[in-house]
Amino acid sequence: MVKRGFIFDLDGVIVDTAKYHYLAWKHLANELGFDFTEEQNEAFKGVSRRRCLEILLELGGISVDETQFDRWLFEKNEDYLSYIDKMDESEILPDVPKVLDYLKHKEVPMALGSASKNAIPILKKVKLLSYFDTVVDGNQVSRAKPDPEVFLIAAEKIGVPPERCVVFEDAIAGIEAANTANMISVGIGAEETLKGAKYVFRDFTEIEIDFIKQLAFI
Secondary structure, X not given: OOOOEEEEOOEOOOEOOHHHHHHHHHHHHHHOOXXXXXXXXXXXXXXXXXXXXXXXXXXXXXXXXXXXXXXXXXXXXXXXXXXXXXXXXXXXXXXXXXXXXXXXXXXOOEEEEOOOOOHHHHHHHOOOHHHOXXXXXXXXXXXXXXXXXXXXXXXXXXXXXXXXXXXXXXXXXXXXXXXXXXXXXXXXXXXXXOOOOOEEEOOHHXXXXXXXXXXXXX
């Protein structure tokens, strides 16, 4: 029986590192003299680090040269990494291991496809790196979601045609990327936000193994 390939986003799907990104961006904004709210942070989901800083500076009405821009990017990332350094298995979102264990046991090809440049260190911290046949992250792609590049590279690396891949995503941009790549999109989050996805679940506690089995072996 031919298996499908499964591709997972990281932030908001497997672990919730979005909260650490938010704290680091908020800290930078406060240092620059303005506030940054959780509502404003929604625009940062699935967006590259550079674009996030561009948006933040636009919110603060700040213009800088490339040298200062890169310095702030570095400072934000160092702040973020200080949070990541304290991560452990308790950070894994509920019932994610249930799904990963099943797919691994059935030898279904799995990839991680994330905009994060820290995906591998995070997966090591939470002890999930061994589940994935390949990791495609922000270090290997030049175009951010909703461009499907990250998912297309992941599909190629696990040797599965795009139309035979299933993508788990929590961001609108990620769902758009999966749909553009002609992959089956599974949204993790609010249905009203992710209505473009083929399937939507609030989180993995709502996903039955029978559903995963059906997806994997059709």
